[in-house]
Amino acid sequence: MSSVHIQNITKSFGKVEVLKDVSLNIPDGEFVSLVGPSGCGKSTLLRIIAGLEQQSSGQIRIDDRVIDNVRPSERNISMVFQSYALYPHLSVFDNISVPLRMSRLNSIQRLPGLRHLLPGARAVEKGIRADVEQVASLLDMKQLLDRKPGELSGGQRQRVAVGRAIVREPHAFLLDEPLSNLDAKLRVHMRTEIAQLHRRLGATFIYVTHDQAEAMTMSDRIAVLMDGELVQVGSPDDVYNEPQDIRVAEFIGSPRINTFAGEIRSDGGVDLLGVPTGLVTDAEAGPAQVGLRPEALRLVPVGEGVFAGTVTHIENLGAELMVHFVNENMERPAIIRLDHIERHRLDVGESIEIDFLPGAVRLFGPDGARVPTEEFMEKQLVNA
Amino acid sequence: MSTHEAVQAGETPSFAAASVRARMRYQLIATMLSAPAIALMFLLLIGPVVAVLLLSFTDWSLGDSDFNWVDMATYQEMVEDDIFWKAIANTLIYVGIVIPGSIILGLGAALLIESVTVGRSFWRAVYFLPVMSTLIAMAVVWEFMLNAKFGMVSQVLGFFGVEAKSWLQEPDTALPALCLIAIWQALGFNMVLFMAGLTSIPRELHNAAEVDGVRSAWDRFWLVTWPLLTPVTMFVAIITAIRSFQVFDTVHVLTKGGPDNATMVLVYQIYQEGFEFFRSSYASALTVVFLGFIFLLTLFKVFVVERKVHYQ
Ligand SMILES: Nc1ncnc2c1ncn2[C@@H]1O[C@H](COP(=O)(O)OP(=O)(O)O)[C@@H](O)[C@H]1O
Ligand SMILES: [Mg+2]
Numbered sequence: 001m002s003s004v005h006i007q008n009i010t011k012s013f014g015k016v017e018v019l020k021d022v023s024l025n026i027p028d029g030e031f032v033s034l035v036g037p038s039g040c041g042k043s044t045l046l047r048i049i050a051g052l053e054q055q056s057s058g059q060i061r062i063d064d065r066v067i068d069n070v071r072p073s074e075r076n077i078s079m080v081f082q083s084y085a086l087y088p089h090l091s092v093f094d095n096i097s098v099p100l101r102m103s104r105l106n107s108i109q110r111l112p113g114l115r116h117l118l119p120g121a122r123a124v125e126k127g128i129r130a131d132v133e134q135v136a137s138l139l140d141m142k143q144l145l146d147r148k149p150g151e152l153s154g155g156q157r158q159r160v161a162v163g164r165a166i167v168r169e170p171h172a173f174l175l176d177e178p179l180s181n182l183d184a185k186l187r188v189h190m191r192t193e194i195a196q197l198h199r200r201l202g203a204t205f206i207y208v209t210h211d212q213a214e215a216m217t218m219s220d221r222i223a224v225l226m227d228g229e230l231v232q233v234g235s236p237d238d239v240y241n242e243p244q245d246i247r248v249a250e251f252i253g254s255p256r257i258n259t260f261a262g263e264i265r266s267d268g269g270v271d272l273l274g275v276p277t278g279l280v281t282d283a284e285a286g287p288a289q290v291g292l293r294p295e296a297l298r299l300v301p302v303g304e305g306v307f308a309g310t311v312t313h314i315e316n317l318g319a320e321l322m323v324h325f326v327n328e329n330m331e332r333p334a335i336i337r338l339d340h341i342e343r344h345r346l347d348v349g350e351s352i353e354i355d356f357l358p359g360a361v362r363l364f365g366p367d368g369a370r371v372p373t374e375e376f377m378e379k380q381l382v383n384a
Numbered sequence: 385m386s387t388h389e390a391v392q393a394g395e396t397p398s399f400a401a402a403s404v405r406a407r408m409r410y411q412l413i414a415t416m417l418s419a420p421a422i423a424l425m426f427l428l429l430i431g432p433v434v435a436v437l438l439l440s441f442t443d444w445s446l447g448d449s450d451f452n453w454v455d456m457a458t459y460q461e462m463v464e465d466d467i468f469w470k471a472i473a474n475t476l477i478y479v480g481i482v483i484p485g486s487i488i489l490g491l492g493a494a495l496l497i498e499s500v501t502v503g504r505s506f507w508r509a510v511y512f513l514p515v516m517s518t519l520i521a522m523a524v525v526w527e528f529m530l531n532a533k534f535g536m537v538s539q540v541l542g543f544f545g546v547e548a549k550s551w552l553q554e555p556d557t558a559l560p561a562l563c564l565i566a567i568w569q570a571l572g573f574n575m576v577l578f579m580a581g582l583t584s585i586p587r588e589l590h591n592a593a594e595v596d597g598v599r600s601a602w603d604r605f606w607l608v609t610w611p612l613l614t615p616v617t618m619f620v621a622i623i624t625a626i627r628s629f630q631v632f633d634t635v636h637v638l639t640k641g642g643p644d645n646a647t648m649v650l651v652y653q654i655y656q657e658g659f660e661f662f663r664s665s666y667a668s669a670l671t672v673v674f675l676g677f678i679f680l681l682t683l684f685k686v687f688v689v690e691r692k693v694h695y696q
Binding site: 047050051052071072073074077078079081082083085086087088089090098099102103107110111112164 | 586588589591592593594595596597598599600602603606607608611612614
């Protein structure tokens with residue numbers, strides 16, 4: 001196992017710059033997720049690490065070794081493709097044994113048929129069988145070894161693809177949206193399995209997904225990629241609680257963070273929809289955006305709220321309740337997350353009042369970058 | 385049908401009789417509507433085959449006003465006819481050379497053209513040219529190329545010390561020369577089919593092979609390309625086989641089956657017997673044999689190719 005270092009990688013397809021100066025150091029044994037909306041360049045970055053695509057500039061290192069001019073087959077990196085890319089004519093056993101046959105047999109022994117005839121090849125083949133069976137029992141698919149990929153379900157194919165990746169000991173595992181073709185229930189289940197697999201193997205995993213929930217639940221660190229730029233890298237907690245860019249704040253977390261029109265006054269005070277928030281900042285005065293997660297908002301009795309709104313929709317998720325509301329100053333409805341116990345007798349169309357903790361406010365400047373804030377004599381300002 | 389079954393089938397017993405009548409009427413209408421197509425099929429497709437089959441049991445010659453049934457006499461004559469066996473052997477040799485030749489070269493051309501980055505459509509057009517031109521016209525060119533004195537083939541081979549010959553007039557080389565022309569012509573067509581097959585192989589499969597440690601084009605070919613091309617290859621083989629069995633035009637234009645029947649093939653013998661010697665019944669018997677071969681190929685295609693080589 002090894003560390004992977006991505007240094008100042010850029011990539012253009014013709015005139016389109018798909019990756020812009022991406023740098024990321026991944027220590028040995030880490031599970032890092034590359035997350036971002038579709039088309040932001042995640043797969044391209046992964047393919048550059050694998051060597052399937054040549055970067056326009058920048059450097060990839062494994063440990064201390066620069067691998068820019070090393071062919072994919074010589075990089076010793078495993079990859080699970082989004083389409084799984086199983087060899088359709090080979091059985092599950094043969095699919096998984098391809099990487100082993102390529103490294104342990106010579107090109108004559110590999111010829112169809114000969115590996116069962118040549119005495120040297122037969123011995124190697126025995127070792128390969130043992131290794132493949134070990135992987136199959138690790139992934140609980142021993143009974144599938146004789147089947148062809150066409151006879152497997154989506155989830156089983158995904159397992160075979162993972163099996164083919166882990167059967168050798170590569171420097172790193174690259175996974176490109178491996179769960180995106182599975183149904184919702186299986187997806188949640190496989191999240192746990194892959195996270196456990198990572199713990200068991202202790203290997204370096206680079207996991208690409210557009211699903212922030214997968215990134216949040218599985219990773220040691222999340223790298224958020226937006227329009228070809230790495231906007232933030234940090235632990236799931238870090239990325240969720242301290243987003244450094246409004247795009248990160250909006251991408252991570254479900255339901256989405258609420259954003260309200262705000263303003264930085266010339267005295268440094270921060271207003272939200274014209275109401276003081278009790279926060280101050282050193283940033284330049286002018287318009288700003290205020291982010292508040294649904295769980296940071298509180299429903300309060302009439303007369304105690306910071307602002308008011310009308311309920312437009314209620315999503316009942318059983319354990320919790322998502323209440324959508326809007327007022328005349330808001331561009332689109334905001335959401336409050338309520339625990340089941342707080343489930344007041346709310347109805348669509350009802351007027352409610354909302355409060356929040358100033359400490360939960362995330363302020364973003366006009367360019368979308370995070371603006372640091374400090375709390376300042378909270379109650380006075382809120383009730384002013 | 386027991387009451388229970390009838391109910392299960394969605395009918396109540398009291399309606400069963402009515403529904404039988406309805407079904408019969410439905411059958412009748414369906415039969416009437418498809419009758420014209422069936423009649424045409426018998427008239428145009430099955431009719432002639434049956435006619436040929438019947439004709440092969442007579443002694444009829446073109447122009448005769450009368451004929452006699454002779455049972456298997458024509459076939460008896462055929463089995464004792466050396467030219468017939470020669471024609472069968474030549475046809476099989478011809479098919480046996482043209483199929484692998486045009487497949488290997490067609491696939492090779494397709495792989496080479498796929499691997500170049502510039503001028504792909506130019507090369508594709510060049511290789512496809514023989515397919516689009518008529519073989520009769522191109523036969524003139526080949527006759528010239530295979531000429532002993534100034535033919536290109538003789539000149540090139542002469543460069544390597546091979547003695548010049550009239551390739552089409554020598555018993556040893558006439559059939560191979562015809563095979564060469566057939567391969568030359570079929571190559572472009574097969575290449576286009578292989579190119580279509582190559583583009584249908586998912587790019588990620590080649591990527592997966594790379595990542596799995598496949599280093600050489602040789603390994604990639606055996607691991608991914610060749611197995612995934614199996615359906616196309618089978619299709620190409622069948623098409624080429626059927627076309628090669630029908631070889632006639634080059635034989636007629638270039639060798640007339642000679643020298644000494646060295647290039648006598650089945651269809652050319654049918655032509656000679658039927659339209660030069662006017663022995664229609666013998667030509668019919670040969671045609672029956674010919675149709676037998678085509679039928680075997682069709683069976684092979686239906687039962688082996690279409691069953692076995694589909695993944696998913
Ligand atoms: N081979 C290619 N040629 C041209 N453009 C490409 C190619 N591969 C990817 N792109 C473009 O690069 C962008 C990023 O693609 P990709 O890395 O696949 O995104 P993601 O995996 O994040 O959805 C997309 O706009 C895509 O159209
Ligand atoms: Mg992608």
